[in-house]
Amino acid sequence: MTRREAIVPANRHALYEMHRYSAAIRSGDFLFVSGQVGSRPDGSPEPDFEQQVRTAFDNLVNVLEAAGCTLEDVVDVTTFHTDPAAQIxxxxxxxxxxxxxxxYPNWTAVGVNWLAGFDFEIKVIARIPEGA
Structure with a gap:
């Protein structure tokens, strides 16, 4: 049976401890990345929306790298938006x-009314390359 392995990126941000979740879980040759938001190191939201989205992608890349992956290994994406029409x-x-x-990877965008103070979140599933 495949056991899950928690992936912890360098410069782990405060949200992981505050909300008690793993940045990602490796199971077999798949990586399941928790929703990444545009948080500052202290866990607070980046106030500028475009920078919040960039920071969410940067946080995603950090988690992928911790597991030996890149964005090219991503096969499935889900994004969450508080105002999809205005933000897309x-x-x-x-x-x-x-x-x-x-x-492109598969992509599902979901409109939501709450993201704990954030306006954008991205979660992915990636295939871990051989040898990573």
Whole structure:
């Protein structure tokens, strides 16, 4: 039976301790990354929305790297938005710089009314490369 292994990135932010969750769990050759937000090191939200989205992607990259992955290993993405209609253009611009061109991972965007003070969250599933 495959056991889950917690992945802890360098510069782990305060939210992991405050809310008692792992940044990611490795199970077999898959990495299940918890929702990443645009938090400052103390866990508070980045106030500028575009910077909040960039920081969420930066936090995601840090977690992926801790498991030996990159954004190219991501196969499934779920994003959460507090105001999808007003935010989608900004999110897509940041996403394009981070993810790049095709082939794109699966992507599901969900409108929500609460993200603990944040306006954007991204969670992914990645396949861990051999030898990582």
């Amino acid at each position: 253009e900004t999110v897509m611009a940041v996403r394009e710089k981070a993810i790049g061109g095709p082939p």
